[in-house]
Amino acid sequence: xxxxxxxxxxxxxxxxxxxxxxxxxxxxxxxxxxxxxxxxxxxxxxxxxxxxxxxxxxxxxxxxxxxxxxxxxxxxxxxxxxxxxxxxxxxxxxxxxxxxxxxxxxxxxxxxxxxxxxxxxxxxxxxxxxxxxxxxxxxxxxxxxxxxxxxxxxxxxxxxxxxxxxxxxxxxxxxxxxxxxxxxxxxxxxxxxxxxxxxxxxxxxxxxxxxxxxxxxxxxxxxxxxxxxxxxxxxxxxxxxxxxxxxxxxxxxxxxxxxxxxxxxxxxxxxxxxxxxxxxxxxxxxxxxxxxxxxxxxxxxxxxxxxxxxxxxxxxxxxxxxxxxxxxxxxxxxxxxxxxxxxxxxxxxxxxxxxxxxxxxxxxxxxxxxxxxxxxxxxxxxxxxxxxxxxxxxxxxxxxxxxxxxxxxxxxxxxxxxxxxxxxxxxxxxxxxxxxxxxxxxxxxxxxxxxxxxxxxxxxxxxxxxxxxxxxxxxxxxxxxxxxxxxxxxxxxxxxxxxxxxxxxxxxxxxxxxxxxxxxxxxxxxxxxxxxxxxxxxxxxxxxxxxxxxxxxxxxxxxxxxxxxxxxxxxxxxxxxxxxxxxxxxxxxxxxxxxxxxxxxxxxxxxxxxxxxxxxxxxxxxxxxxxxxxxxxxxxxxxxxxxxxxxxxxxxxxxxxxxxxxxxxxxxxxxxxxxxxxxxxxxxxxxxxxxxxxxxxxxxxxxxxxxxxxxxxxxxxxxxxxxxxxxxxxxxxxxxxxxxxxxxxxxxxxxxxxxxxxxxxxxxxxxxxxxxxxxxxxxxxxxxxxxxxxxxxxxxx
RNA sequence: GCCGAAGUGGUGGAAUUGGUAGACACGUCGGACUCAAAAUCCGAUGAGGAUAAAACUUCGUGAGGGUUCGAGUCCCUCCUUCGGUACCA
Numbered sequence: 001x002x003x004x005x006x007x008x009x010x011x012x013x014x015x016x017x018x019x020x021x022x023x024x025x026x027x028x029x030x031x032x033x034x035x036x037x038x039x040x041x042x043x044x045x046x047x048x049x050x051x052x053x054x055x056x057x058x059x060x061x062x063x064x065x066x067x068x069x070x071x072x073x074x075x076x077x078x079x080x081x082x083x084x085x086x087x088x089x090x091x092x093x094x095x096x097x098x099x100x101x102x103x104x105x106x107x108x109x110x111x112x113x114x115x116x117x118x119x120x121x122x123x124x125x126x127x128x129x130x131x132x133x134x135x136x137x138x139x140x141x142x143x144x145x146x147x148x149x150x151x152x153x154x155x156x157x158x159x160x161x162x163x164x165x166x167x168x169x170x171x172x173x174x175x176x177x178x179x180x181x182x183x184x185x186x187x188x189x190x191x192x193x194x195x196x197x198x199x200x201x202x203x204x205x206x207x208x209x210x211x212x213x214x215x216x217x218x219x220x221x222x223x224x225x226x227x228x229x230x231x232x233x234x235x236x237x238x239x240x241x242x243x244x245x246x247x248x249x250x251x252x253x254x255x256x257x258x259x260x261x262x263x264x265x266x267x268x269x270x271x272x273x274x275x276x277x278x279x280x281x282x283x284x285x286x287x288x289x290x291x292x293x294x295x296x297x298x299x300x301x302x303x304x305x306x307x308x309x310x311x312x313x314x315x316x317x318x319x320x321x322x323x324x325x326x327x328x329x330x331x332x333x334x335x336x337x338x339x340x341x342x343x344x345x346x347x348x349x350x351x352x353x354x355x356x357x358x359x360x361x362x363x364x365x366x367x368x369x370x371x372x373x374x375x376x377x378x379x380x381x382x383x384x385x386x387x388x389x390x391x392x393x394x395x396x397x398x399x400x401x402x403x404x405x406x407x408x409x410x411x412x413x414x415x416x417x418x419x420x421x422x423x424x425x426x427x428x429x430x431x432x433x434x435x436x437x438x439x440x441x442x443x444x445x446x447x448x449x450x451x452x453x454x455x456x457x458x459x460x461x462x463x464x465x466x467x468x469x470x471x472x473x474x475x476x477x478x479x480x481x482x483x484x485x486x487x488x489x490x491x492x493x494x495x496x497x498x499x500x501x502x503x504x505x506x507x508x509x510x511x512x513x514x515x516x517x518x519x520x521x522x523x524x525x526x527x528x529x530x531x532x533x534x535x536x537x538x539x540x541x542x543x544x545x546x547x548x549x550x551x552x553x554x555x556x557x558x559x560x561x562x563x564x565x566x567x568x569x570x571x572x573x574x575x576x577x578x579x580x581x582x583x584x585x586x587x588x589x590x591x592x593x594x595x596x597x598x599x600x601x602x603x604x605x606x607x608x609x610x611x612x613x614x615x616x617x618x619x620x621x622x623x624x625x626x627x628x629x630x631x632x633x634x635x636x637x638x639x640x641x642x643x644x645x646x647x648x649x650x651x652x653x654x655x656x657x658x659x660x661x662x663x664x665x666x667x668x669x670x671x672x673x674x675x676x677x678x679x680x681x682x683x684x685x686x687x688x689x690x691x692x693x694x695x696x697x698x699x700x701x702x703x704x705x706x707x708x709x710x711x712x713x714x715x716x717x718x719x720x721x722x723x724x725x726x727x728x729x730x731x732x733x734x735x736x737x738x739x740x741x742x743x744x745x746x747x748x749x750x751x752x753x754x755x756x757x758x759x760x761x762x763x764x765x766x767x768x769x770x771x772x773x774x775x776x777x778x779x780x781x782x783x784x785x786x787x788x789x790x791x792x793x794x795x796x797x
Numbered sequence: 798g799c800c801g802a803a804g805u806g807g808u809g810g811a812a813u814u815g816g817u818a819g820a821c822a823c824g825u826c827g828g829a830c831u832c833a834a835a836a837u838c839c840g841a842u843g844a845g846g847a848u849a850a851a852a853c854u855u856c857g858u859g860a861g862g863g864u865u866c867g868a869g870u871c872c873c874u875c876c877u878u879c880g881g882u883a884c885c886a
Contacts, residue, residue, distance in 0.1 A: 005836095044886090045885090045886050086885075086886065087884080087886085088885075088886085159884075170885065171882095171883090171884055171885080172885050174884095217801050217802060218801080220800080220801065221800060221802095221881075224799085224800050225800080225882085225883085296882090296883080297798095297883095300798060300799070300882080301799080301882090331798090350798085417883095420883085421883080424884065426884090494884070496884095533880090533886090534802085534879095535880060535881070535885090535886075536881095537880080537881070538800095538881065539883065540886080570803095570879095570880095571879080573879095579879095608809090608810090608822075609809065609810085610809060610810055611810085614803075615802095615803080615878095615879065616809075617809080619808075619823070621808090621822095621823055621824070622808085622822065622823050622824095623823095625822050626822085628837090629822085631837095661813080665813080667813090669821085670811070673810090673811075673820065674821080675821095676822075677820080677821070680821090740817080741816095741817085744816085744867075747867045749816095749817050751817095752817060772852095773852080773853075785866095786816090786867080788816060791817090792817075794816080794866055794867065795866090
């Protein structure tokens with residue numbers, strides 16, 4: 001055995017190359033009786049800056065679990081790919097003139113090298129990249145299937161528009177309403193764009209969250225995003241100088257408050273604002289115009305609820321025929337409900353704020369059990385005509401019935417979720433497989449003509465049109481194929497389209513004939529562990545679920561949720577506790593850490609930093625502590641002998657059991673603490689049992705694949721440690737004979753007593769009273785004793 | 798604004814179901830080794846009180862209130878920080 005001190009540089013490269021060459025992490029067979037494990041990491045965006053230490057955290061988590069289940073004999077897969085289309089590469093191209101394709105491919109090479117250095121057990125035969133034609137051919141194919149099913153359509157929708165640069169801006173390129181490049185005022189401009197009809201799936205997307213094992217907070221955010229609410233849809237008759245034969249439709253969850261509706265609010269985009277009978281039409285138009293300078297986020301967050309009265313137009317309350325004034329205000333959005341609300345200031349905070357500002361009447365119509373300044377809950381109706389005295393629930397039912405009988409409304413389920421706008425006026429994305437005839441009618445491209453390849457003769461400089469518009473080759477390609485005046489769609493797809501199905505493509509990356517093999521997918525999916533950042537909790541997950549449900553409906557797969565167990569990794573912050581960014585100069589490169597300490601230290605340190613899902617700040621010194629731990633493991637290899645030790649057997653069995661459970665719960669930081677405790681224990685032993693040490697190395701292998709492989713080999717064992725079976729816990733070694741119990745008097749701990757396991761109350765009580773510190777608190781009589789087996793005894797005096 | 802989360806020693810964190818708060822690690826202090834330093838090893842380490850030393854004792858999990866024999870954990874109100882908010886991915 002070696003007496004050289006621990007130096008990972010001496011052997012990490014050697015093993016990395018050997019593992020890759022031997023393909024020891026090849027995806028398992030699709031018919032394993034022990035079952036399967038699909039360990040999925042959200043495929044990263046290959047940024048030019050290289051792998052971020054936060055990626056390392058998520059990937060190592062996926063890797064530990066994948067390695068664990070390989071030891072346990074399951075079929076395991078851990079694939080990797082690239083979310084390669086996107087804005088940063090295009091912006092980089094605008095700045096440097098280097099084609100996105102070029103710098104993306106360079107970045108991917110760096111990523112692969114880094115991922116291999118870290119020792120992630122990826123099966124590289126499954127690699128995908130969303131920018132490759134062999135991949136996006138199938139993204140386009142999905143578009144066509146959705147189109148055929150009537151789930152892809154075109155409509156007008158606003159974009160952020162910079163009038164000076166004549167270009168569409170992403171939200172993050174708009175800073176305080178100004179263009180980030182030229183600082184001119186950004187306006188909302190309507191454009192004809194493609195949508196996917198995700199709203200057809202809203203009920204299922206909502207309900208099926210019950211089927212998956214995700215953090216409750218994530219489910220809750222998705223539910224709120226989908227925004228299912230049960231309420232009432234109803235029509236208010238409109239009136240100007242004369243009765244109009246027009247209605248204003250609203251949705252409300254609180255029809256029981258309608259007698260308190262003292263004004264209506266409509267969105268600036270609402271069609272009734274085109275009504276000729278509006279008296280202050282110029283003022284209204286001015287307001288609508290102001291709205292065009294606000295983003296939707298601005299509209300919702302602004303503290304000041306702006307708005308103006310629409311003069312000459314009134315709504316009539318169907319229940320009491322009262323005339324209600326109408327306001328236009330930008331806090332009402334046109335794409336939720338009908339773009340109009342009935343406002344009840346007495347029982348809604350936003351309405352109250354607005355009413356106070358505009359001096360609108362406030363009528364209380366609900367009385368609660370408790371007196372409060374403002375009552376927004378259900379209660380009993382007052383000031384509500386014949387409905388007074390009813391509870392909110394009763395009133396809702398009766399009112400809905402009345403509306404239905406009079407053809408003025410009905411109960412309805414409403415959703416906040418909107419259709420998915422996928423058009424992007426950009427170059428570096430997947431081309432939309434649509435061709436227009438000279439009259440401008442859209443036609444889907446024939447499936448046999450896919451992929452519609454992204455042209456390369458483009459100029460990235462922003463002009464008023466999509467960059468592809470100016471590709472001569474693209475123009476010619478369409479005319480050659482379809483005839484003069486025909487042209488391809490020049491917008492590309494939102495990158496969320498690419499990322500909504502990549503986890504289905506891994507299993508047949510080279511298959512040109514079909515998107516996936518149903519039977520294979522039915523074995524491997526849903527995924528068993530999906531690691532994604534917290535920032536993906538809503539959109540990416542929602543869109544992937546939508547696609548999966550669509551494929552299910554098409555009969556292509558037999559599962560309708562893609563991700564069974566999903567967990568998040570938290571953000572890793574710089575040592576200054578700030579988000580890592582060039583601006584703060586606190587960005588860490590995983591390569592530097594590997595050069596300093598080796599990959600095993602980096603892996604274990606990141607897992608030891610704290611709970612997976614928490615945000616954590618980097619600490620170089622703590623990282624050094626992990627290196628110290630691995631050095632001790634290294635040195636202990638010299639103490640291994642052919643001996644038997646019952647204490648060592650007991651300790652290793654305790655450790656195996658704890659590590660198993662911690663891996664299954666993704667509680668890696670506590671598993672590592674237990675490894676350290678074991679090392680503290682075994683350091684005190686004169687020599688170490690070879691059998692115990694072998695088990696120790698195997699269970700440490702998922703965390704530290706390099707050092708364990710090296711020590712395994714130095715011990716003279718057969719290659720590779722990573723293909724060994726997981727040691728079986730010997731329960732007979734785990735029987736505890738004694739437990740220590742807390743003795744409390746009036747809830748305060750006054751002593752500790754060691755008793756045989758499962759001792760009865762009498763036994764413990766007798767011992768506890770004998771404790772001299774406890775007994776001095778027990779003067780006077782014991783009124784009551786609370787006894788919790790093996791935990792605590794509490795005397796109340 | 799709305800939705801979601803977090804807050805525990807000097808620091809990162811532990812406490813599986815409401816049952817001995819502070820495991821493990823970093824740092825610091827003391828000691829060993831050394832000509833010396835680094836590295837390594839051993840010991841101490843929440844704050845205060847008490848003691849020759851100990852036993853012991855009071856306080857203590859962002860702030861305030863509540864439920865309970867018992868609260869870091871459950872409930873209410875508030876503060877701070879972070880993530881998302883539909884074109885960053």
